[in-house]
Structure formats: C-alpha cells, structure tokens
Amino acid sequence: MARYHPLLVALHWTLAALITVNLLMGFFRLNEIDNADPAKIDALRTHMIIGGLILVLMIVRTITRIRSTKPPEPDSGSALLNRIARPIHYVIYAVIFGAAFSGMALSAMAGLPPIIFGGSGDPLPESFDIYAPMLAHWLFGIVLAALIAVHLAAVIYHEAIRRTDLLARMWWEDKQP
Numbered sequence: 001m002a003r004y005h006p007l008l009v010a011l012h013w014t015l016a017a018l019i020t021v022n023l024l025m026g027f028f029r030l031n032e033i034d035n036a037d038p039a040k041i042d043a044l045r046t047h048m049i050i051g052g053l054i055l056v057l058m059i060v061r062t063i064t065r066i067r068s069t070k071p072p073e074p075d076s077g078s079a080l081l082n083r084i085a086r087p088i089h090y091v092i093y094a095v096i097f098g099a100a101f102s103g104m105a106l107s108a109m110a111g112l113p114p115i116i117f118g119g120s121g122d123p124l125p126e127s128f129d130i131y132a133p134m135l136a137h138w139l140f141g142i143v144l145a146a147l148i149a150v151h152l153a154a155v156i157y158h159e160a161i162r163r164t165d166l167l168a169r170m171w172w173e174d175k176q177p
C-alpha cells in the first residue's frame with residue numbers, strides 16, 4: 001500500500017498532539033487566568049514553548065512534504081470532495097503557520113519574552129485584547145479547530161462508509177509478512 005513518508009507520519013501524529021494541547025490550553029486555560037495572576041506566566045511559558053516547537057516541526061514537515069512522494073488521492077466517491085481534499089490540507093498547513101506567527105507577533109508586541117523567559121519581574125499587560133495580533137491569533141485558533149473537526153469527519157467517513165483504509169496511509173509500514 002502507498003503511504004506517506006515515515007517522517008511525515010511521525011510529524012503528523014506528534015503535531016496533532018501538540019496542536020490539540022495548544023488549542024485546548026489557549027481556549028480553556030489561558031483564557032480563564034487573569035493576567036495579574038502569577039500562574040499566568042507559567043501557563044504562557046508552556047503555551048509559547050509548545051507553539052515554537054509546532055512552528056519548527058511544521059517547517060521540517062513542509063520540507064519533507066515537498067521532497068517525498070505522496071500516495072495517490074483516495075476516491076471519496078464525489079468529484080467535488082476529490083478536488084478540494086488536497087487544497088484543504090494545504091489550508092490546514094497555512095492556518096497552523098498563521099497561528100504560530102500571530103502568536104509570536106502578539107508576544108513581541110506585548111513585550112512577553114523578557115517577562116516569560118528572562119525573569120524580568122515586570123507585570124504582564126493588563127489585557128492582550130489591545131494588540132491587533134490577538135484577534136488574528138484567536139481567529140486562527142477558531143478556524144484551525146473547525147478544520148480539524150472537518151478533517152476528523154472526513155477520516156471517519158473514509159474509514160466507516162467508504163471503507164478506504166486511510167489510517168494505514170498515515171501509519172508506518174507493517175514489517176510482518
């Protein structure tokens with residue numbers, strides 16, 4: 001069976017875990033802690049380190065994706081779905097980069113690096129809402145969560161209804177005979 005490159009498989013699952021953590025953390029934890037609460041700095045540090053790791057791994061993933069041979073498109077039974085599947089995957093790539101870059105722009109504008117990583121002791125800004133990249137970062141988060149939901153629905157549709165073994169394409173070669 002034609003599969004994705006083993007490195008791409010490893011990156012897909014590692015990134016799926018990291019992105020899920022950062023989305024959940026962003027929407028359900030960071031949002032809940034007041035900027036005056038000292039716990040906010042630790043939570044932001046974790047979120048920003050994971051976000052930076054996501055960016056680095058996405059660069060490796062993009063290069064691997066361009067250089068490796070891709071398995072042929074699976075047939076969804078619909079000409080329209082067949083046509084939009086690959087472009088949607090590219091949009092997912094772009095939105096992940098958008099989330100990472102807008103997060104870094106927000107961090108830079110709000111002067112976060114010395115507070116979060118330099119131990120400057122300065123207070124966090126009262127709110128992040130006054131910085132334009134915050135809106136972009138929030139939007140990228142919402143759009144990414146929606147795309148992941150569509151992605152999961154597509155995988156379930158292929159596996160359960162079309163009976164195409166899509167998960168095997170995004171898994172490593174079975175060495176057993």
Ligand code: HEM
Nearest residue numbers: 015016017019020065089092093148151155166167169170
């Ligand atoms: C944060 C979560 C996720 C993101 C951002 C994500 C993103 C992507 C992207 C961009 C691709 C296209 C690969 C490429 O062309 O380079 C892909 C493929 C795939 N993903 Fe995910 N994914 C996520 C979670 C999941 C989960 C939870 C599952 C399983 C239930 C899954 C199953 C698959 C499968 C089976 C493929 C291969 C599709 C094919 O054979 O063409 N993904 N994913």
Ligand code: HEM
Nearest residue numbers: 022023026027030048051052054099100103104107138141
């Ligand atoms: C792809 C990676 C990332 C994802 C998926 C992500 C996701 C999110 C989400 C969903 C929120 C909550 C938005 C809201 O409801 O207002 C958030 C907040 C935030 N993120 Fe990220 N983020 C990522 C990377 C980064 C990076 C790299 C940085 C900085 C270096 C960063 C800094 C922040 C900050 C400062 C907040 C505001 C926290 C608050 O509202 O109090 N993020 N992120």
